Amino acid sequence: MATVERPTVLVVEDEPAQREVLAYNLEAEGFAVTSAENGEEALLLAEEAVPDIIVLDWMLPSVSGIEVCRRLKSRAETRGVPIIMLSARAEEVDRVRGLETGADDYVVKPYSLVELMARVRAQLRRTRPATVGERLEFQGIVLDSETHKVFRDGEQLKLGPTEFRLLSTFMEKPGRVWSREQLLDRVWGRDIYVDTRTVDVHIGRLRKALCQFGGEDPIRTVRGAGYALG
Template sequence: MTVDAPRVLVVEDEPAQREVLAYNLTAEGYEVSSAQNGDEALLLVAEDAPDLIVLDWMLPGVSGIEVCRRLKIRTETRATPIIMLSARSEEVDKVRGLETGADDYMVKPYSVVELMARVRAQLRRIRPAAVGTRLEFEDITLDPETHRVQRAGADVKLGPTEFRLLTMFMEKPGRVWSREQLLDRVWGRDVYVDTRTVDVHIGRLRKVLCQYGGDNPVRTVRGAGYALG
């Protein structure tokens, strides 16, 4: 079992453009969902927040710029990277898009190769393990490519589920993950697993991380879930 694929939402009203984007993002190894208008995009984000959004400016109904504004004022989605696509090439339009909260801005027609590079750059910032970046937290290190975990220089042998849990925690130290979010990310949306299973695997992760001493790095947040640090 490997690190879960980053989730990318494509919001584009032109079917041909939407299919091209989805095809290329899937080929890069991402899990892709799509929306054809702003209302559908906001609904999908509320139901299952993606790791990154590729967002067209000109959409029927709620515009892309308005979708961006709404997502960036919400605590839950403020940190989600948004790459905005637009036929508007004037500097004032680019500035408006960025000031509304877009993390990047590309003018149509754009290079798909360049867009994929910009997607990787944004994901490297928020999902470093997904692009092979070595993670560190205090005396714990995790290498997603070699599947190796060490604490204070000693190798830590983790099962695949515990490895995925630790990866999620180390990508975003301090973030509180609910049991439902952990189930979704680690076990998958299509697999039914009781929330108590999360507690069992968290217990296993803690035991292994503390087998050679050291404080328990995974804390329980009463009524909310679990967090690293």
Template sequence: MTQPSVLVVEDEPAQRAILAYNLEAEGFRVVQAGDGEEALVLIDEEAPDVILLDWMLPSVSGIEICRQIKMRKDTRLVPVIMLSARSEEVDKVRGLETGADDYVTKPYSVLELMARVRTQLRRARPGTVGSRLEFQDIILDTENHRVSRAENEVKLGPTEFRLLTTFMEKPGRVWSREQLLDRVWGRDIYVDTRTVDVHIGRLRKALCRHGGDDPVRTVRGAGYALG
């Protein structure tokens, strides 16, 4: 199954970086555009599965971009989530009437926005977003952020949850500390590699709280693997 892609159209670099980081942490491939003209080019080149589209853009507005996307036969079914600081109901109605599939007002909750992206992706490509991962007696529900082992609930912090998700997506793969830092914390965040060991320790403790063998294997000189 190909990695689902999201086009982020946002002229503010800091906002664009935050969105890209969180989307990548959720397992999406991210394409970025800083204005409407660039967005139209990338829509043709990249064929994104979901588009996050800021209303206020230089050169071509988000409303106009949305209108063009929905007028074309080859792109009209691509879900568009409009992002806007305009909170008036009339603006939301205008955005939706233009063809946007969802409308999110700034400032927004990143977690809520990620959930909305997954919802639109499931509608556009059913089965693309797997909500359940299983390994031996461990079950991870990515949609509801729940983990259980041998039917016992496992409580994990956000970082440990992302670590376990990474492991369970590719059981048996050995991940170096640097790879886990890039995948879980992000390339632009400086974190000491020893921090990985601390969070691996917390993950192991949580998974073994109700008994059972430690499923996380230390590969000396290489990193960590599940199983």
């Protein structure tokens, strides 16, 4: 069965017990987790492999969570990654400061793990909807990531696992041009070596699958740049 790659959460927390509890619960919810115990490590990890979402503690040694957030939001590669700030500071002025620095959400300690998981999913629903079971639609194409079914104009399409992941990537951001390298990272994973020409082969298969009952090819080739949906 085709599956959508598990979303990656970067947990940045200097308290080992808190870090372990967060990682354990996120993994139990189906997320892939990477952890950092300080701001420098968090910035390095986010640069090496851009996560889908970051859970970031405000009070970190050396580089504070606020500074980590500011730097990540100033980089083009990580600007769009949602950041949930964790803090014991409950004052409105602190919450406003956290959000103004670029944090997408602000959770006051002590927090409910159930609520935090819900907030993580809410942010991912906005940025990577296919990973949280959302139904995606674009110009008659419907991708149901929960049942792993794809329809076009009411006809169910047969797609291989790789083509399903490619389509879900395209449908999360219609119109965006993806380079072959970006598609390799998102669909195949950073740790797997695959020739960029493999992307072209699977794009060809996806095109064929999308047009198996007729209709125009919805995938656009952008010369020298990559591919886009629509």
